[in-house]
Amino acid sequence: MGAALAALAADAPDRIEKGLLPAFAIKGEPAVAWTMAERMSEYKTPGVTVAFVSDGKIAWARAYGDGITTETMFQAASISKPVAAMVAMKLVEQGKLALDEDVNARLKRWKVPESEFTAKEKVTLRRLLSHTAGLTVHGFRGYAEGEPVPTLVELLDGKKPANSAAVRADMEPGSKWRYSGGGYQVMQLLVEDVTGKPFAEVARELVLEPLGMKNSTYEQPLKDARRVGAARGHRSDGTMIKGQWHTYPEQAAAGLWTTPSDLARVVLEIQKPGRILKPETVAEMLRAVQGGYGLGFGLGLDSFSHGGSNEGFKCMLFAYRQKGQAMVLMTNGDRGSALGGEILRAISAEYNWMDHQQGVKTVVTVTPEALAALAGEYVEPSGGKIAVAVKGAGLAVTRQGRTVEVIPEGPSRFFSRTAEVPDLVFEGGELRGGGVRAKRVQ
Structure with missing residues (x-):
């Protein structure tokens, strides 16, 4: 019986790679x-790597694509943030930083400009790590080959x-949750100013090396010696990033280069701390501040997670605290998020997770005449155009050069089986869904 169960567990990766699931049945x-x-x-994504954690260890890791191995480095994008948060929290343990102190007290090369918003409440490390500091700049697009790269101070001043x-x-610190990559750049400067060292060096010394993350670095740009082991990013049409x-x-x-196996080592430290961080430090990181967010991670009932999206790279990390299981996946394609969702649902089905299960939708029949009445061109307030055409028993929606088929679940409500676009509603000559709003012009 034990041998049979072991064989069943060993075959799990094979079943997963043959059982990718759409968002909806x-x-x-x-x-x-x-x-x-x-x-x-389908998603024109040439490389994928996946690592799975169970029972306090990396249970398995797989790589897919020509030249891709489990040691190939990918850009972690925003999954850089929780790892960077661990760097900052280690400095808190060492007494070099304080969670609830005004960061301007220790910043040297640049300070958060004082304003009406910071008159009473201050920007603190806790607020930077939990996206509650009231700071601007959601994310960053990086710098293409040949483009000049700013210093950290130039970046902070725009x-x-x-x-x-x-x-x-632009709002009072602590008053509201709002995602801010800009806040993490203030944290980066804070780490550099209190240590007198480049952030990449501090991260290597305090987190990457102690956790055995040998295929990881925050170096930007990537040094020549590491370039050979790095995946190349790709656009949604499959062409390589310049x-x-x-x-x-x-x-x-957004600057960490790493692998799913190395990020799995981060997960293991969070699930069972002690190698680099004290249990009470990790407990602080996993305590919700606002918006379902702790210090570095998004939090669920028994989970911690983060996603990442850089130019040409998409990745996901999802982990359970008590269950002791987790998965990390990384891709080198701009449509990797949709692919990653299908992999995650396959993993969830295989291991009977309570999260990321496939949903079920009921499809209704809409007459060809009713579908034709919805077809046409729609224009967003920004001037962007959305083309809607009849496709079989549903519609084909084209936006920003990409076409996605949507299926009717009501006379005016449509969904994508792959969830590449959110549910769309056609009403009163408008198309709405996922923050998009466009008026029909023809």
Whole structure:
């Protein structure tokens, strides 16, 4: 019996890679599942790596794609943030930083500009790590090959050659949760100012090396010796990013190069701390501040997670605290999030997780005339155009050069089976869904 169970567990990765699941099953229709190769081709994503954690260890890791191995480095994008948060928390343990102190007290090269918003409440490390500091700049697009790269201070002030706005407080710190990559750049500067060392060096000394993350670095740009072991980023049409990838001087927010197996080592430290962080430190990180967010991670009932999206790279980390299981996946394609969702649902189904299970939708029949009445061109307030055409028993929606088929679940409500676009509602000559609103013009 034990041998049979062991064999069943060993075969799990094979079942997963043959059982990728769309976001929704259709009630009354046969189940649909795809292979990894089929979906990598569909999403024009040439490389995928996955690591799975169970019972306090990395249970398995797989790599897919030509030249891709489990040691190939990918850009972690925003998953850089929780790892960077661990760096800051180690400095808190060492007494070099304080969670609830005004960061301007220790910043040297630059300070958060005082304003009406910071008159009473101050920007603190706790607020930076939990996205509650009231700071601007959601994310960063990086710098293509040949583009000048700003210093950290130029970046924070939004001065050329920075391609992002200045990081400023535009609401009272602590008053609201709002995602801010800019806040993590203030944290990066804080770490550098109190240690007198580059952030990449501090991260290596305090977190990466102690956890055995030998295929990880915050170095930006990537040094020549490591370039050979790095995946190349790809656009949604499958073409390679110019220069293979972008450079991200925003190291704490988006600059980590790593592998799923190395990130799994981060997960193991959070699940069972002690190698680099004290249990009470990790407990502080996993305590919700606002918006379902702790210090570095998004939090669920028994989970911690983060996603990542850089130019040409998409990745996911999802872990349970008590269950002791987790998965990390990384891709080198701009449509990797949809692919990653299908992999995550396959993993969830295999291991009977309570999260990320496939949903079920009921499809209704809409007459050809009613579908034709919804077809046409829609224009967003920004001027962006959305083309809607009849496709079979549903619609094909084209936005920003990409077409997604949507299926009717009501006369005016449509969904994408792959969830590449949110549910769409057509009403009163408008198309709405997922923050998009467009008026029909023809």
